[in-house]
Amino acid sequence: MVNCRPILIGMVAGENSGDILGVGLIKSLKKYLKNVYFFGVGGMRMRSENMECWYNIEELSVMGITEVIFKLPSLIRIRRNLISQFLKLKLDIFIGIDFPDFNISLEYNLKKKGIRTIHYVSPSVWAWRRNRILYLKKAVHSVLLLFPFEKPIYSYFNVPHKFIGHVLADEIPLYPNKIKIREKLGISDKKICLAVLPGSRMEEIKMLAQDFLTCIELLNNNIPNLEVLVPLHHQKLIDQFVKLSSSISVKVKVLHTQKAWKIMVAADIALLTAGTATLECMLAKCPMVVAYRTNLLTFTLVKNFIKIPWISLPNLIAKKSIVQEFIQKECNPKNLSIALLNLLNYNDDQLLTLKRIFYQLHQSIKLNANEKAAYEILKFIKS
Known part of the structure; x- marks a missing residue:
């Protein structure tokens, strides 16, 4: 795919594993898009591919309910700022990498404004909080799945998805x-x-x-x-x-x-x-x-x-x-x-x-x- 105009892609990775997935994806997209720019949140790997990162992964990374509650005001502020920045850029597409409780809401808000959205890595809907898949269906145009055991639930709820395997296995x-x-x-x-x-x-x-x-x-x-x-x-x-x-x-x-x-x-x-x-x-x-x-x-x-x-x-x-x-x-x-x-x-x-x-x-x-x-x-x- 050869593009003349600039392609603007938003990405948010919330932890180290997302940074690993993100950098590989950026490299692959650059093979097909010669005039492409990446913005959002990533780690040192994604930054190494000249992604413009507005926040550090460490500012988003949390573990457990009590930690989320403690950090909630900061996370809400960051998400609000990201939505504003992405809308100003008029993104071609947004890719939320894992980090579902943050990214799915972000995707939902961007999709409402006409931006195409992809969620990379299924949330653990097969394990708990199964109803999240209904919100995810409203929030994204497609979900990229890493593991074969995830496919049945996405087919059952008729959520667009693609099983791609895992970059570490490659x-x-x-x-x-x-x-x-x-x-x-x-x-x-x-x-x-x-x-x-x-x-x-x-x-x-x-x-x-x-x-x-x-x-x-x-x-x-x-x-x-x-x-x-x-x-x-x-x-x-x-x-x-x-x-x-x-x-x-x-x-x-x-x-x-x-x-x-x-x-x-x-x-x-x-x-x-x-x-x-x-x-x-x-x-x-x-x-x-x-x-x-x-x-x-x-x-x-x-x-x-x-x-x-x-x-x-x-x-x-x-x-x-x-x-x-x-x-x-x-x-x-x-x-x-x-x-x-x-x-x-x-x-x-x-x-x-x-x-x-x-x-x-x-x-x-x-x-x-x-x-x-x-x-x-x-x-x-x-x-």
Whole structure:
């Protein structure tokens, strides 16, 4: 598609995982649109593609109901300003990347004013607050779906959608080279390597880091040749975790990286917070234990509305339990360390079976997502 006039695209990503999706989409759209400009909210990756960002992702990122309430006035002000700015620009299209409670309202208001809208990443309507799909249907022209288990509910409610797979499944090799990556990281083959991912937001790290660190100490008592790697994508998160990790005697290597999956490829086992990291770990073919905790008020309010038995993406995609999950009270150092030691004791057949499942799930979402997403969006842009 060759365009003469400038094409103006609005985008809002509310957290790190959205920044990953956003930068790939921008690169793909630039292949087809030679005179295109991007505006809105993004992270360092999207900024690297010359997107004009009016706010930082950190200003939007929140976790749990109490955090949302505390930050609500600021979020309302930002959303109001974004609507005003986007309308002044007379966008060709707006793409909300995940962050549904913020973006769907934004999309609804823009669509009412005649702007075409796309929502990239389905909200978890298959898990709870199913009625959101009706509001989403009014707010957007199409929804880009990452996972096959999401398709039935969109078909049932007759919401325009496109299943595109996941960009990480395209980026991460089906057969990652563990030996090569360990060599690059300087990890001896005599070491047992544990990857620890305590979260991509400050609130997650505050909630889980101490239990993760205690778990590391328990593991170190049983594994004398343990090497612990903690990949984090933002300096603020690194500073916070380094400060917390000084309380334990075990040496922990905290790495500043945008490619956490490479650390997971190098690892023998992984301990991580529920979220996109569980998908990366599955794609890296690394056995994992998944932990999740939120504040008690949020958990109490939400638990009775959850309609699915799992929280981690590998289990959701597989539609069965293939990785262990520990939630709230069950998420404690003793349980986590026992589960990780059990993974280390897997025999060859057990390990091969788990990795074969990971491989099959990887194939199911490896669909050239950036190109599929760009193609769907181009259909709604008037040349």
